[in-house]
Amino acid sequence: MHLHVNGVVKRFGENTVLAGVDFDVRSGEVVALVGENGAGKSTLTRVIAGVCRPEYGRLEIDDQPAGFRTPDDAMARGIQVIYQEFRQNLFPNLSVAENLFVREEGRRFGRLLVSKSAMAAETARLLGDMGMTVDPQVKVGRLSVAEQQMVEIAKVMTHDLRMLILDEPTAALDGRESEELFRHVERLRGEGVAIVYITHRLDEVFALADRVVVLRDGAVALTGVTCELTREKVVSAMVGRTVDDLYPKQDNTRDDIVLSVCGLGRRGVFEDIDLDVRAGEIVGLGGVLGSGRGDVLRTLFGLDRADSGTVSVHGKPVNARTPAQAIRSGIAYLTPDRQAEGLCTGRTVRENISLAALADFGGPLGLVRRQAEKQAVDELITELRVHTASREVAMGTLSGGNQQKTLFAKWLMTRPLVLLMEEPTRGVDVGAKAEIYRLMNELTARGVAIVLVSSDLPELVAMSDRVLVLRQGRIAAQLHGGDVTQHAVLEHALEAAA
Numbered sequence: 202m203h204l205h206v207n208g209v210v211k212r213f214g215e216n217t218v219l220a221g222v223d224f225d226v227r228s229g230e231v232v233a234l235v236g237e238n239g240a241g242k243s244t245l246t247r248v249i250a251g252v253c254r255p256e257y258g259r260l261e262i263d264d265q266p267a268g269f270r271t272p273d274d275a276m277a278r279g280i281q282v283i284y285q286e287f288r289q290n291l292f293p294n295l296s297v298a299e300n301l302f303v304r305e306e307g308r309r310f311g312r313l314l315v316s317k318s319a320m321a322a323e324t325a326r327l328l329g330d331m332g333m334t335v336d337p338q339v340k341v342g343r344l345s346v347a348e349q350q351m352v353e354i355a356k357v358m359t360h361d362l363r364m365l366i367l368d369e370p371t372a373a374l375d376g377r378e379s380e381e382l383f384r385h386v387e388r389l390r391g392e393g394v395a396i397v398y399i400t401h402r403l404d405e406v407f408a409l410a411d412r413v414v415v416l417r418d419g420a421v422a423l424t425g426v427t428c429e430l431t432r433e434k435v436v437s438a439m440v441g442r443t444v445d446d447l448y449p450k451q452d453n454t455r456d457d458i459v460l461s462v463c464g465l466g467r468r469g470v471f472e473d474i475d476l477d478v479r480a481g482e483i484v485g486l487g488g489v490l491g492s493g494r495g496d497v498l499r500t501l502f503g504l505d506r507a508d509s510g511t512v513s514v515h516g517k518p519v520n521a522r523t524p525a526q527a528i529r530s531g532i533a534y535l536t537p538d539r540q541a542e543g544l545c546t547g548r549t550v551r552e553n554i555s556l557a558a559l560a561d562f563g564g565p566l567g568l569v570r571r572q573a574e575k576q577a578v579d580e581l582i583t584e585l586r587v588h589t590a591s592r593e594v595a596m597g598t599l600s601g602g603n604q605q606k607t608l609f610a611k612w613l614m615t616r617p618l619v620l621l622m623e624e625p626t627r628g629v630d631v632g633a634k635a636e637i638y639r640l641m642n643e644l645t646a647r648g649v650a651i652v653l654v655s656s657d658l659p660e661l662v663a664m665s666d667r668v669l670v671l672r673q674g675r676i677a678a679q680l681h682g683g684d685v686t687q688h689a690v691l692e693h694a695l696e697a698a699a
């Protein structure tokens with residue numbers, strides 16, 4: 202298959218999101234589609250998939266005008282997409298097996314064969330192929346984000362597949378799962394599938410892609426064969442300038458302990474967690490998915506209950522049974538899961554940002570001081586360079602990375618003493634990443650204590666003053682100073698095999 206889009210123009214109101222894009226991809230090649238947040242990558246994907254109608258432009262498949270208009274047309278041609286906000290396609294209350302075959306019932310198995318056991322067997326086979334051991338009967342809503350992502354990928358495999366678009370597929374995966382995914386991508390390429398791979402991680406671009414297409418402000422800024430390009434060339438095409446210092450880490454650690462955690466445990470998940478974080482210090486928690494690193498944060502924030510241990514902030518005991526109590530103790534939690542618990546996509550940007558801090562804008566008679574609220578929101582939008590038409594548009598119309606920045610803004614509004622950050626730059630482009638790191642510096646300079654969980658190892662290592670590595674729910678190692686390396690973190694995280 203050779204798919205070619207020609208001169209595609211897509212506008213949302215005044216905003217021209219695709220300004221005449223030419224793009225093509227062939228069977229058996231991986232094309233990386235990169236660009237800053239809001240550059241138009243996901244929109245181009247939606248045009249190809251027939252989800253979004255462009256104002257102008259042509260689509261050709263094998264030099265024949267295609268012009269499909271609906272997702273069904275695209276699927277009939279063998280075009281499948283793993284969306285950035287992929288979980289909108291999954292049904293949390295249905296089992297893994299039901300999710301995989303929800304469109305297929307009646308087609309693939311016919312009436313007689315829609316037996317639960319046939320679906321379960323086929324599901325187990327598909328998941329097994331992907332190295333997953335999830336029970337086909339378990340409800341998708343109970344799976345981790347990474348597992349849900351793998352289910353979505355398995356679902357694509359149930360179709361006749363000629364072209365696959367993956368929109369930031371590794372954003373929710375850890376290193377090992379990403380490797381697994383790469384193997385699938387390579388296998389599909391070998392089978393002659395045409396692949397478009399969208400990512401903000403340049404190492405993935407150079408590891409996987411045959412060609413690179415850089416979008417900037419809705420136009421193609423650079424295209425070329427990967428082996429003839431350098432990281433510098435790609436980055437400067439993306440941002441229109443050179444980004445010299447990707448990790449501008451400052452050492453702002455002071456003496457006083459802000460967060461003190463002693464013997465924290467949650468049965469079956471983690472135990473004996475001792476952790477002191479000083480003012481201005483960033484302590485990283487390393488470990489693979491399932492090591493308990495994210496669960497510790499959820500428990501500190503009152504989303505899960507601890508069975509043992511004590512927590513205090515500035516020496517005052519904290520017994521956070523709910524997030525509201527945690528917030529009152531000065532703890533904020535930047536969740537990795539902006540779709541499920543971070544943001545309300547139907548509400549405005551302003552409402553999302555000020556939600557957790559509304560108490561600060563209380564006026565007489567319980568009214569919200571709107572003017573002060575608007576001003577504070579605007580300041581944060583400017584400071585974080587959130588690309589949005591205004592603070593009053595719906596959250597759901599922002600690009601993925603800009604939603605992530607908005608989530609950050611929401612927690613800055615509460616002026617936390619302790620900031621728990623999980624995957625803070627997931628889906629964020631290289632330029633905006635550096636901005637978020639600079640903001641972390643500003644927070645630590647003000648004395649905020651930060652606990653950082655990140656599957657982006659270079660980020661974890663570069664931004665943490667210390668790293669505790671969790672393995673199977675216990676602290677397996679504490680790394681300081683020069684010992685904090687990617688290699689050391691990985692080694693301790695995976696040691697079981699050695």
Ligand SMILES: Nc1ncnc2c1ncn2[C@@H]1O[C@H](COP(=O)(O)OP(=O)(O)OP(=O)(O)O)[C@@H](O)[C@H]1O
Binds near residue numbers: 240
């Ligand atoms: N339904 C919509 N209504 C209005 N504007 C939209 C809509 N969908 C996208 N946009 C706008 O189009 C622009 C491009 O968005 P898109 O999601 O394609 O960016 P992206 O390159 O995928 O970014 P990211 O890396 O953050 O995912 C953004 O400015 C976004 O606000």
Ligand SMILES: [Mg+2]
Binds near residue numbers: 242243244285368601
């Ligand atoms: Mg996108």
